[in-house]
Amino acid sequence: MKRIAVIGLGLIGGSLARAVRQAAQADVIVGYDPDPEQGRRAIELGVVDIAAASAAEAAAGAELIVLSVPVLHTAEALRSVRGALGADTIVTDVGSTKSSVLADVLSVFGELPPRFVAGHPIAGTEKSGVAASKGELFRGRRVVLTPHPNQDPSALQTVRALWESVGSRVVEMDAARHDAIFAATSHLPHVLAYAFVDLLARMDTADEIFPNAGGGFRDFTRIASSSPEMWHDIVRANHVQVSRLLEQQIGELQELLAMMKGGRWSDLRDRFERARAARERHLSQIE
Incomplete structure (x- = not known):
């Protein structure tokens, strides 16, 4: 051109x-x-x-x-x-x-x-x-x-x-299919990363938490360093899909909390195993 x-x-x-x-x-x-x-x-x-x-x-x-x-x-x-x-x-x-x-x-x-x-x-x-x-x-x-x-x-x-x-x-x-897929693979993960870092930053022990964080913390929270303005716009533009998934994620977290409070450690391990197996199964498709 x-x-x-x-x-x-x-x-x-x-x-x-x-x-x-x-x-x-x-x-x-x-x-x-x-x-x-x-x-x-x-x-x-x-x-x-x-x-x-x-x-x-x-x-x-x-x-x-x-x-x-x-x-x-x-x-x-x-x-x-x-x-x-x-x-x-x-x-x-x-x-x-x-x-x-x-x-x-x-x-x-x-x-x-x-x-x-x-x-x-x-x-x-x-x-x-x-x-x-x-x-x-x-x-x-x-x-x-x-x-x-x-x-x-x-x-x-x-x-x-x-x-x-x-x-x-x-x-x-299709545009609607695109938005549903990327709400799951990109938009919700950014929401979770921002929320997690904000939670820790507001703790009284934040000055001890962050210096002692390792590679797993850096990997999990890397995307929380992305532009807040950009991600505000993205989540707002796709809030219907993101909200639906966030509600499902909250339900999953409540289940994990119930497992820990109830001492259902085998159930917790099974959930971890299921998630690990799913990631390993699909890892080759992740870019």
Whole structure:
């Protein structure tokens, strides 16, 4: 492509810009971020060729626009670029929820435009900002595209080809199914990690607890270092699915508590064994 615009120069947007450059998929990469410092750093690091002063300026003349913004800001970003869209412009996103994104698209355009492609790369770290971006972030990782009823096949294929060119493995599924799956595998785990760390931090013995934590604690709580703003938006956008799972998790924890209070240690061990066996059985499928 001659020109690709990336709206939002955080970890994902910056990494995609780097990956596109490495794969020689665009002559010019234009970026925009509401934080001018991110744009300045993107230029310094060679992530983008141009740091635009506005989303509309970045989108003007672009063949493909990538929205890499917090999911609750999707509608705002769409309104910002709407006037710059040409008849053939493709717009895609990288949001972690898909039903909410499609609802925002519908609210802004009054329809689901054929050349909007909803997407979600299953990649990231607990770091944020363009300085944390990596060109190899998506290599070997899965990207989910969720086609909608008005989807233009050529736009879908263009976005698929772009992700494949940077080393990703692309799959397609319904938006509602996507949201149910990632509520379980990503959104709820973040809620639990944040809640657990917050619980310990509010204890009177917190100054003793954290210095004595080991590798298991770091592994379990790593994702609690992720951007609170981003995860607030994700959980809010997918709160129906996350709430349902959280209720089930609370029920499971209450069962474990009852086992311990009742001295049902064999039942507790059996639950641990069942969980371990399930993880080992599915481990090869975890990316």
